[in-house]
Amino acid sequence: MQRIFLAVFIAILVAIPLIPGTPEFWVNQMNTIGIASLVVLGLVILTGVAGMTSFGQAAFVGMGAYATAYLSTSLGYSPWIGLLAGLAIAFVIAYILGQITLRLSGHFLPLGTIALCLIFYYLFGNMDFLGRHDGLPGIVPIEIFGFSLLKARAIYFLIWGVVLLSIFLSLNLLNSRTGRAIRALKNGAAMAESFGVNTHHYKMIAFVYAALLASVAGWLYAHEQRAVSPSTFGLNYGIEYLFMAVIGGSVSIWGAILGAGLVVFLRDQIQAYTPYLIDAKVNVEMVVFGILMVLILHHAKDGLWPILMRGVNKIFGEKQTQNTDLGLDEKAAELPKRERPQKGDTVLRVNKIRKEFGGLVAVNDISFEVKAGQIMGLIGPNGAGKSTSFNLITGVLPLTSGTVEFMGQKISGLSAREISRLGIGRTFQHVQLLPNMTVLENVALGAHLRANSGVVSSLLHLERESEARLLKEAKIQCERVGLGDYLYEKAGNLALGKQRIVEIARALALDPTLLLLDEAAAGLRYKEKQDLAAVLSALRDEGMSILLVEHDMDFVMKLTNHLVVMDFGTYLAEGSPAEIQQNPAVIEAYLGGMDDVLDMASTEVKV
Structure with missing residues (x-):
């Protein structure tokens, strides 16, 4: 179905300027949609996929446009030199702004991009060599192998060729190792860091990639219009590009074209008919787009493209199929494995780790060791500090005091990303997947x-x-x-x-050499727990060390070699499962009554 859609789409694109009698207005509108689509495509990657909001894409469009306009009109350079210059300027500005804002959470990036747009709008309108508010007219047309792209029908094919190329590159990017990391930024950044993903690096990739696409759009705009002025690179256009992304579908690559097309069409119609409706030339596009955006966010938060695709599938009787085209090759070579430590070697040594949140001591000087080829359980009542201990070991939270050593190397103070690189894998108390x-x-x-x-x-x-x-x-x-x-x-x-x-x-x-499982059996049925226990036992036999937090005592007692019990953040007891079942302090603090003890004592212990 997707291939049929692509073939039909390309056929329509090619036919529009070639059909005799096609109005020039339509061709110009399609050029405008294509240029806007490039900017919105970058926003799909940046905002829809990576979860970062930018109001400054119009500024990057202006960088590409003014770079080629100045170089080609004032200095006589080729438009292709202007393209490279615009890309270089956009790259440098995006890189600097990204380094300043992307390490900070919250509203800093949106505010930074708003400031960027205002700054460059002021610069474009007040620098003499850029023509101030009059701009730069008379931009030379692009030439390819001596053929001039002066007319709208000629540059049309370049614009849409670049759009299709950008879609191809963007789909490649998202369906890759890099793309998975970028897709993890929106809802799973902390989880991704725990598996070695440098989230700041991938935020920078998304931000710079969107800026470069916007710069290319500016280059095409300058040579299609053959004149530039500050009015088309203001903050209102930056907001309009966001409207296009949200309306079309901020998580859909093809939604970028749909959103750009709808907004360009509606803007033209509003400008044409508003004087007849209110008897005055009032710019009400932003009001209409704002209302439309609110409706989209309320009724179709993923935009119109997914709705359109569901409708098409329903009409043609297509079912939503699973995406099996991911590049999986059964003949591919297997990845190399880590060397396992000798059974019985100390893999993890936790020495008096402590975590204070203000006046609250969540973990109070806990110490224990995990040996190679051992499943060790960390148990205790709710709020005992087990998950906090996991986060301290894996670098998600900083230690207040104490040390953690892994394979003889001190890892306390290292980031979660650095710790994962050493060979510590983990799950989370609350499931953190990319749905x-x-x-x-x-x-x-x-x-x-x-x-x-x-x-x-x-x-x-x-x-x-x-x-x-x-x-x-x-x-x-x-x-x-x-x-x-x-x-x-x-x-x-x-x-x-x-x-x-x-x-x-x-x-x-x-x-991993060490596997940390935080309530891995929670939510599993009895048979699923048995299967999980078999998997974990097999991993132990292979030499893997496992540290397990779990509330299911039957599961823990049958599976673990050794247990450490916590209560209110403090060390309470440790020993084999049989010893823990008979420990009076554990019975009083954790098990809650003799009935539970008798039930556990009757459970067969398998080590």
């Missing part, structure tokens, strides 16, 4: 550190071999935990129990 990505892609994110393909190879789809190896590893880990039938199912469609299993598979894809 709109398939199970296979979610698990492949766990293997992020085991490949090194970059953004350029992703854009050009040159990372096929590396990507195939990552996806094969993800498939192996999915099958290992019983998810072989769910590879192409969206993770958000799975039941909670299955989602927890996906988290375990993702952690295994890191090829």
Whole structure:
């Protein structure tokens, strides 16, 4: 269906300027839509996918437009030199602004991009060599192999060729190792850091990529209009580009074209008919677009494109099919494995770790060790500090005092990303998956550190071999935990129990030496718990060390070799499961009554 749609779309694009009698107005409108689509495509990546809001894309459009306008009119350089200059300027400005704002959370990026737009609007309108508010007219047309693209019908093919190329590059980017990291930024940045994803780096990629697309749009605009002035690069246009992204579908690549087309069409119609309706030339486009945006956000938060696709599928009787075209190759080479420590070696040493939140002591000088080939349980009542201890060990939270050593190396003070690189994988108390990505892609994110393909190879789809190896590893880990039938199912469609299993598979894809499982059996049915216990036992036999937080005592007592009990953040007791069941302090503080003790004592303990 998608290929048919693409073929029809390209056929229509080619036919519009070639059909005799096609009004010149239509061709010009299509040129405007194509140029706007480039800007909106960048916003889809930046805002819809990566979750970062920019109001300053019009400024980057202006950089591309003014760079080529000045160089071609005042200095006589080729438009192609102007293109490179515009890209260079946009790259430098986006890089500097991104380094300043993207390390900060909240409203800093939106405010920074608003300031950027206001600054460049002022500069464009007040610099003599840029023509001040009159702008720069008489821009030379683009030439390709001596053929001038002076007329609208001639530059039309260049504009839409660039749009289609940008769509191809953007789809390649999103369906890659780099793209998975970018998609994790919106709802799973902390989780992604725990698997080695440098979130700041990928924020920078998304931000700079959107700026470069906007600069290309500005270059095309300048040579299509053959004149530039500050009025088309103000903040109102930056907001309008956001409208286009939201209305079309901020998470849909093809929604960028739909949104641009609708807004350009509506803007033209509003400007044409407003004088007849209110008997005055009033600019009411922003009011109408604002109302439309509110309605879209309320009734179709993903924009109009997904609704349109569902309607088309319904008309043609198509069902929503699973995305199986992810580059998985069964013949791909397997990724290299870490060397396992000798059974019995100390893998993790926790020494008097402490965490204070103001006056609250959440973890109070806890110490324990985990040996190679051992499953150790960390148990205690709700609020005992177990999950906080996990976060201290994995670098998610900083220690107030104490030390953590992994394989003889001090890791306290390291970031979650650096700790994961050493070979510590984890799951989370509250499931942290990317619901709109398939199970296979979610698990492949766990293997992020085991490949090194970059953004350029992703854009050009040159990372096929590396990507195939990552996806094969993800498939192996999915099958290992019983998810072989769910590879192409969206993770958000799975039941909670299955989602927890996906988290375990993702952690295994890191090829960890130490695996930290935070309530991994929560939400699982009895048979699923048995299957999970079998998987964890097999991992232990392979030499993997496992630190387990769990409330299901039957599950813990049958599976673990050693237990540490916490209560209100403090160390209470430790020993074998049999010893813990008979410990009076544990019985009083944790088990809550002799009936529970008798039930546990009657449980067969398997170590």
